[in-house]
Amino acid sequence: MREIKKYLSMVKSKMNELISGNLKAFSSVLLVMFFIGISAQQASAHCDSYDGPTIRDAMEALQTNNVNLVLKWIDKEQEEVVIPLFNKTYNLRNGDPEVYAIIEKHFLETLVRLHRETEGASYTGLKPAGTTKPIIQLSDEALANDDIEGLLNKLNNHVNTVIREKYEKVSMLHKVREASPEKGRAFVEAYVDYTHSLEGIHDILDGGVEHSH
Numbered sequence: 001m002r003e004i005k006k007y008l009s010m011v012k013s014k015m016n017e018l019i020s021g022n023l024k025a026f027s028s029v030l031l032v033m034f035f036i037g038i039s040a041q042q043a044s045a046h047c048d049s050y051d052g053p054t055i056r057d058a059m060e061a062l063q064t065n066n067v068n069l070v071l072k073w074i075d076k077e078q079e080e081v082v083i084p085l086f087n088k089t090y091n092l093r094n095g096d097p098e099v100y101a102i103i104e105k106h107f108l109e110t111l112v113r114l115h116r117e118t119e120g121a122s123y124t125g126l127k128p129a130g131t132t133k134p135i136i137q138l139s140d141e142a143l144a145n146d147d148i149e150g151l152l153n154k155l156n157n158h159v160n161t162v163i164r165e166k167y168e169k170v171s172m173l174h175k176v177r178e179a180s181p182e183k184g185r186a187f188v189e190a191y192v193d194y195t196h197s198l199e200g201i202h203d204i205l206d207g208g209v210e211h212s213h
Contacts, residue, residue, distance in 0.1 A: 013034060043151065045071055047073075047112060047115060047116065048112055048116075048123075048124065048125065048127045049126070049127040049128065049129060049130075050126065050127070050128060050129040050132045051130065051131075051132055052127075053140060054070075054111065054115055054130055055108055055111075055112070055126070057070050057072075057073065058070050058111055060109055061086065062086075062089060062090055062093065062104070062107075064088055067082070067083055067086045067087070069208035070086070070111055071083075073111060073114075073115040073118075074111070074114045074115055074118060075114075075118050078114045078117075081114065082097050082110065082111060085106075085107050088103065089103050089104055089107040105126070108126060109123075109125075109126060110192055112126060135155075138151055138155070139151065146175075163197065163198075166190070166194040166197055167194060168192070169190045170187065170190040170191050170193075170194040173186055173187035173190050173191075174191075176186055
């Protein structure tokens, strides 16, 4: 999603401001980038869900007869599909409720499917409200309120706790990794989880986030 990419760019910019100053603040931004990046890769239900921004814009567009609200979610070439379908859907709003519900869902499905095509992602159907991951909800709120600091404050303690728990687990198992094959395997499992988490942070900083929204 373009908004997520824009937001990640904003977070990276914030990180650059902090890198020469407060190391603790820098680490907070870095870890938040990791969790936002993983969510951007995995939260396939975000733009598909009824409480996601794409469908929210679509519903507002239908309420106000303003197709421009949804055009940002598609490419210029796709407008020839979306605009006529939007007009047809809007014109049926005051007709038979059952017929309108079918036409409205078809419009939403078409919009989401075309949006996902712009991102190179497959369409897997509309998802119910409540399926959007909390991290994405927080990132959307930060965008809406122009408040990156509020997002960092909400996430900092949680993120640090998660990484610390991973470290403490692998550190404890490292001490007994040669005691038995079972303890050795437990160490390897914890080690892989710990190092992959940190590797994910490095990859995001080094090469950015590939979006599959």
